[in-house]
Amino acid sequence: MKKILEVNSFSKVYGSGCDCCFAETGPERTNICPGCGSVVAAHDVSFSLHQGEILGIMGESGSGKSTVVKSLFFDEPASWGQASFYDNGSRYDLFELNRAQQRQLRSQRFGMVYQNPHLGLNFAISAGGNIAERLLVAGDSHYQRIRSRAQDLLQRTEVLPERMDEIPRNFSGGMQQRVQIAKALATDPPLLFLDEVTTGLDLSVQAAILDLILEIQHELQTAMIVVTHDLGVIRLLADRTLVMKYGRIIEAGLTDQILEDPQHAYTQRLVASAL
């Protein structure tokens, strides 16, 4: 299996930052620097991801798990660190790219599905139009081809094709997530970020969405980073898991090992409370 992503010592600080930011924060303390009040959202985060692999990032709110994918997807600039994306024989130094290069990767090689569909979808335009946007950004300008591709994608994500011209506002929460997934998949990205995609959905809807994600992973061999606070999602989807607390990775390993033989006190508590 080929390596697709490698992150080294990624850090993200919100605020002015000071010399003691990293020394005074961490899993045993908090993520707010007592010296300057900056929020150390993530520090010294390193991991790698292989083609077709699903990596889970687990933690509670404030653990920095979403910060990691937001920076990789260029929603937020990284403060420090290095991230390499390997694609078609080229290496991209993600945190060194200019805006146009970022936009190109973001729109064609990465996909993102947000917990909040308002972040991933334009609610003023139709579901099909949302998918069309991604295809248009990627340079396709053939109306019929775009339309039939959008139709295929919606069918694939089990959204009725006859609803493709409706605006996402008319859809249920689960359906909105399906449209988001269809949009993310439009350009066959080798890397997909999923940020709490099932949080807040009904259990049966959650299950169906998780099924869909796994099917896609099997079919397309898409590498994914799944950010969640839900152990069930991790157990079902992730091959490997990182556990984060207050911006640090406190534990990393194969998902079954993290769940069956957790090493860190925090993870042990988390696993014990979920069973």
Place this chain on the structure above:
Amino acid sequence: MTVAPILRLENFCKNFALHEQDKVIPSSAQVNLSVYPGRLTALIGPTGSGKSSVLNGIYRTYLTSSGRILYRCAAGEEIDLARADDHDILALRRSEIGFVTQFLHFLPRQKTEDVVAQPLYQQGVDKEEARARARATLEALNLPRRLWSLSPTTFSGGEKQRVNLARGLTARPRLLLLDEPTASLDPRTCQRVVAQIKSLKKANIAMLAIFHQMDLVKQLADEVVELSPAAEGVMGGQP
């Protein structure tokens, strides 16, 4: 014995550090054993002697506290499973090492035949071919045909166990770990499992197994390793 072992455990130890209770619980201590192609090594010992921990350690479901787990890959090189990179372990799980646990882990809404064929899908075997092989194993293990297209969620313990076994047996890995695979099976089905395991031996597959019933150990084991709850190491011997 001239055949080289495929797997060697050297002074394998597993302790659980429970932070909440501020305790370290020893599970397996100083385990030494070897597993050979085409042969079955049986792990025996009373409850609490850490038999399952050995299998979980080899499969990396548990981290090894100390010792080495030397595995000779299909490619010929020897790697220490206790220290290998997660990605290497995942790759071995996909293509070389199988594990039949007492509990079935499957995707909640998958058909039984797909659950069984899953490891083959991952190896890249054609879907129809994989399903055909899955059905053949299910047939051999006497799981009623009407269940094949249902999800195992609602199955009885014995049915689930057969699905789980079928999954491990169909994949035909180089090394198969079996953790009480017959615990909830009736004697007739047990004998079908025995036949299956014998055929795997003929296919040169190496096995390390924990059996609930001693007569199965007698029928199937080529070597027996006895673990004791004490913290001392134990050595393998001939049955």
Place this chain on the structure above:
Amino acid sequence: MSQNNGYPFGFLDEYAKKEVRRSVLKAIALPGYQVPYSSREMPMGRGFGTGGLQLTLALIGPGEVLKVIDQGSDDSVNAVNLRSFVELTCPGIATTAKTEEASLIQSRHRIPEKALNDRQLLVLQVPYPDPLSVVEPSEDRRKAMHGEADYARLLVKLYEDIVKFKEITISHRYPTRINGHYIIDPSPIPRFDVPKLHQSAALALLGAGREKKIYAVPPYTDAVPIAFDDIPFRIEDFNDDQGRRRTCQRCGCQTSYLDEFIDSTSGEKLYQCSDIDWCNDQLTATQHLEEVDI
């Protein structure tokens, strides 16, 4: 510097005119790029053509012949007012209603029917210079989008149009790509006029007074309205229910852009050339032909 009524020639002071000219040069050098400039207060409300007027005043000189039109008419209030203001502040210039006689044409909402030549200059009054403002509210982000030619969202708008109405419904301000990069709002000219910008012999300058932007379509430059590969851009066809091209009820022209109005006595829909100068020319030509026939 000639003086008139206490104002310098062209109303604007020399520094202001210099700045406008510099901006014009930059706009020509970067076809389609919206050059910001410090739009001056003019003795008329912003939104009444102050952007176009400042361009005209900065570029006109004695001996020039000016034509001012509003929706094709030289006689509408806006056109008359602008023309008399330029006449008042620029002694020595001439004015005309004839397209071919003008060296500088300031227009609102139309490009003359008659093809312009390379000695002519077209100034268009622009209310909203940025075609991206309908899809992106932040100007900062719009600037970056222009820089990267990131225009997919304009095509999304076309896509939605076709989905909803089975055709592209943009009638005015049709987004047009200049010289293969920047997409401009060509001012509220109808779709019908957009192809006239493409490889035009005359320089077209567009000025937005309220929004403080100047941009240009230089002579012999590509101006391509955005469209899908399989659904090309098309102009208004003016066909009736039977698919016949409507004609101007006054001059009988079958090729011009037509205004629709309703006869107040009969209640009937009538069509007439929007470009009055063109209509008059056609009328004269037909009368001339009739005379010859006799």
